[in-house]
């Protein structure tokens with residue numbers, strides 16, 4: 001039986017995507033077939049599907065770095081037909097066919113049974129963005145990020161990872177400073193629990209290697225000059241989780257914050273997070289890390305057939321919060 005998929009092709013270095021009809025046998029190999037209920041559009045999906053970033057390692061390939069749906073068939077006894085599951089990262093949408101399709105086929109080791117407290121739509125409202133925000137907080141807390149160290153700055157705050165990070169931190173009782181370039185979303189970010197919402201200019205950051213300590217830590221989606229300045233303003237033993245590069249992949253800093261204040265910069269890589277930790281974090285997202293404003297962060301639900309304009313919208317900064325894709 002054929003199904004619809006958003007398939008990315010590369011002909012003579014021209015990367016593009018189209019909705020195509022496929023059969024399960026055409027998909028990259030795997031031992032679990034999943035009827036995809038929901039996927040989402042992350043910044044990485046937008047880069048990959050439009051070719052603005054070199055994300056896909058092979059072509060043609062179905063886009064989508066995350067999915068949630070129901071098992072249709074499984075070669076593994078511990079997954080039963082009809083069971084709800086999710087997959088994020090692990091190379092789907094990069095080297096294996098991804099979630100922006102009505103059906104997917106993946107390796108058993110990528111599959112996470114749907115955590116209690118989540119369903120397919122809520123799981124994809126979180127998606128890779130929510131998983132990554134939670135992984136960032138997990139790494140910071142493992143490195144003793146207490147509330148007493150001071151407020152946590154979230155950059156790129158109105159985006160997917162940013163808005164989820166704001167609500168996650170606030171739900172956990174941290175003081176949050178949301179940094180956003182778009183004044184029209186300040187109220188939205190306050191509703192998610194930001195104590196302060198500011199522009200980069202409002203932050204009035206200095207450019208010296210070590211500046212006055214003002215922040216307990218940072219969840220950074222932006223990179224570049226902003227990240228470098230925030231590192232210099234981080235309090236004693238604070239943690240900076242480096243997630244994204246929405247402005248720049250560059251980082252021009254000095255060792256002073258690290259050797260004089262014990263500041264740590266923590267890498268966050270959702271794609272290759274080890275499976276036991278990935279499963280633990282997803283289970284926590286349905287439990288003690290549950291967000292109290294997830295519904296407000298879902299700013300649109302788009303049918304799979306209309307996914308294409310969402311890619312360019314995200315890259316052109318015309319979206320906020322999270323867009324879930326209804327694949328059926």
Ligand SMILES: NC(=O)c1ccc[n+]([C@@H]2O[C@H](COP(=O)([O-])OP(=O)(O)OC[C@H]3O[C@@H](n4cnc5c(N)ncnc54)[C@H](OP(=O)(O)O)[C@@H]3O)[C@@H](O)[C@H]2O)c1
Pocket residue numbers: 041042043044128129132155156157158159160161162179180181182221222242243244245246247268269270271314315317319320321
């Ligand atoms: N490490 C990982 O595993 C991982 C996982 C997921 C995402 N990421 C990365 O994290 C970043 C955010 O992803 P996302 O899915 O949340 O994307 P998104 O929804 O497009 O959000 C990105 C946000 O960054 C801000 N921004 C965009 N361009 C900017 C610029 N030139 N300068 C400063 N700020 C800018 C905007 O927020 P405001 O308008 O509010 O300023 C935008 O909403 C991306 O770089 C993505 O590749 C990494």
